[in-house]
Amino acid sequence: MPFKKKTKVSPEPEVDEESNESAPKAGANRGISKLDLAMRMVAAIGTLGSALAVGTANGSGPFFSGFFRFGAGYDDLPTFTFLVVTNAIVCGYLVLSLLLSIFHILKSSARVTRVILIILDTVMVAYLTGGASSAAAMVHLAHKGNGGAICQQHNSFCDRVAGALVGSFIGVVVLLLLISMSAVALSRH
Amino acid sequence: MPFKKKTKVSPEPEVDEESNESAPKAGANRGISKLDLAMRMVAAIGTLGSALAVGTANGSGPFFSGFFRFGAGYDDLPTFTFLVVTNAIVCGYLVLSLLLSIFHILKSSARVTRVILIILDTVMVAYLTGGASSAAAMVHLAHKGNGGAICQQHNSFCDRVAGALVGSFIGVVVLLLLISMSAVALSRH
Numbered sequence: 001m002p003f004k005k006k007t008k009v010s011p012e013p014e015v016d017e018e019s020n021e022s023a024p025k026a027g028a029n030r031g032i033s034k035l036d037l038a039m040r041m042v043a044a045i046g047t048l049g050s051a052l053a054v055g056t057a058n059g060s061g062p063f064f065s066g067f068f069r070f071g072a073g074y075d076d077l078p079t080f081t082f083l084v085v086t087n088a089i090v091c092g093y094l095v096l097s098l099l100l101s102i103f104h105i106l107k108s109s110a111r112v113t114r115v116i117l118i119i120l121d122t123v124m125v126a127y128l129t130g131g132a133s134s135a136a137a138m139v140h141l142a143h144k145g146n147g148g149a150i151c152q153q154h155n156s157f158c159d160r161v162a163g164a165l166v167g168s169f170i171g172v173v174v175l176l177l178l179i180s181m182s183a184v185a186l187s188r189h
Numbered sequence: 190m191p192f193k194k195k196t197k198v199s200p201e202p203e204v205d206e207e208s209n210e211s212a213p214k215a216g217a218n219r220g221i222s223k224l225d226l227a228m229r230m231v232a233a234i235g236t237l238g239s240a241l242a243v244g245t246a247n248g249s250g251p252f253f254s255g256f257f258r259f260g261a262g263y264d265d266l267p268t269f270t271f272l273v274v275t276n277a278i279v280c281g282y283l284v285l286s287l288l289l290s291i292f293h294i295l296k297s298s299a300r301v302t303r304v305i306l307i308i309l310d311t312v313m314v315a316y317l318t319g320g321a322s323s324a325a326a327m328v329h330l331a332h333k334g335n336g337g338a339i340c341q342q343h344n345s346f347c348d349r350v351a352g353a354l355v356g357s358f359i360g361v362v363v364l365l366l367l368i369s370m371s372a373v374a375l376s377r378h
Contacts (some may be wrong), residue, residue, distance in 0.1 A: 033300045046280040079326050088351035112374040122311055122365055126318045137268050141330075150257040176311055179368075183307040187300045 026108045032185045033104040034176055042099055043174035044094035047128070050167030051087035053160045054080055079138045080161065086131025087168055090124050094171075097121075104185075111189060118182045125175045132168035135161060215297045222293040225370055229290055232363035233283035233357055239356030240276035242349045268327045269350065276322025276357055279313050281358075286310075293374075300378060307371045314364045322358035324350060325364070333371045 100117055104110055139161045144152045151158035201282035286309065289302050328350045332340045 014224060027360065053373045080330075110323040115369075115372045115376045117240075118307070122314060122368045123313060125315050126361055129315045129318040133322040137323035137326045138330075140267075141327075172315055176315060179311045180304075180308045183304045183375065186372065187304045187378075189378060 027109040029185045029188055030105055032181050033077050033108060035100060036103065036181055037098060037101040039174050039178055040094050040098055043171045043178075044091050044098075046167040046170040047087040047091040047094065047176070050164035051084050051091060052169070053164040053167070055084040055088070057157055057160045082159070083131050083135040083164060083168070086128055087164065087171070090128045090171060093120065093124055108185075109189065111186065114182050114186050118179055118186070121175050121182070123180045125172060125179070128168055128175070129172050132165055132172065135168075136165050139165070213340050218297040218377055219294055222290060222297060222373045225367055226287060226290040226294065228367055229283050229287055231341050232248065232360045232367075233287075235278050235356040235359040235363070236276040237282040239353035239360070240280060242353040242356070244273040244277070246346055251267050261301050268323045272320050272324040272350070272353060272357070275317055276353065276360070279317045279360060281349045282309065282313055297374075297376065300375065303371050303375050307368055307375070310364050310368045310371070314361060314368070317357055317364070321354055321361065324357075325354050328354070 097117065097120065100113055104114060104117075139158060141150075142158060198229050286306065292302060293299055293306075328340075328347060331347060
């Protein structure tokens with residue numbers, strides 16, 4: 001780690017950092033920011049797909065009445081509603097956060113916005129993991145529960161949920177990587 | 190927060206950064222690290238309590254056979270095993286991470302270890318949220334499911350799980366705060 005002294009004399013203090021000996025770091029951070037932008041798009045598409053896959057599911061009435069009513073549409077069970085809402089909110093957040101990501105490409109020395117992005121990304125990781133895990137537990141029951149092979153009767157809905165879970169967990173993994181990258185970029189100033 | 194000057198003369202290279210104009214920042218970061226240590230202990234106790242609450246539950250045979258066999262001990266259902274394992278692993282991680290937290294108090298200019306801590310904390314947030322959310326979905330079914338008021342018959346187990354969920358989500362919230370604090374400390378170098 002280099003131990004340079006900062007010589008800032010501007011009203012926008014962090015711009016100067018990119019000029020001299022820190023130029024390679026700024027370049028590396030710009031590279032991280034570009035990767036950040038691309039990965040954010042991937043996660044946005046994954047969560048959008050998940051929200052649509054379950055959100056557009058519909059079908060006939062309830063097909064399971066032993067334990068709970070498990071309709072073919074997502075809105076019969078709070079967990080699957082939660083999965084759709086979670087994915088939709090995280091997708092919306094990811095699209096908005098593209099703006100910050102672009103800002104970081106233009107101004108790779110930004111620090112406050114990187115901290116904000118780490119905090120928001122972390123909250124979204126927890127939120128998305130919560131939604132996906134509870135839905136995973138439910139669909140696991142629907143597959144393996146002793147009460148009956150629900151998913152054998154209603155393959156379509158179970159497949160949609162399984163697909164949505166894949167999209168959600170892709171979103172979770174990408175967000176984890178984004179947080180790691182932001183932390184590395186932040187440590188390089 | 191005290192802005193005292195450190196006068197270490199050790200071979201560790203980053204000490205120089207703390208000497209002159211960055212002394213107040215180093216002091217602030219030391220304050221953050223102390224808070225980090227205290228909060229990590231709170232989270233460790235929360236997750237330890239959660240693991241013990243469900244892990245030590247035992248009782249008679251299965252009491253619900255409509256949908257799945259829901260034993261009075263946690264090991265009858267993968268989700269509750271997962272809850273115990275998750276809390277135990279996160280608790281172990283938190284105890285180990287106390288060492289890094291103490292290191293950050295002693296050497297508040299450390300950067301690489303802060304990045305590592307952010308990454309590991311984030312993974313643990315996702316892991317703990319996953320375990321707690323799936324267990325929450327299950328215990329929600331046990332409370333509200335149409336199949337029967339399982340929790341009215343087996344209050345003790347449901348109460349233990351509910352208590353464990355509180356401990357787990359305290360752990361999640363504390364970890365989210367710890368990540369935010371680490372990001373702020375990292376941005377101050």
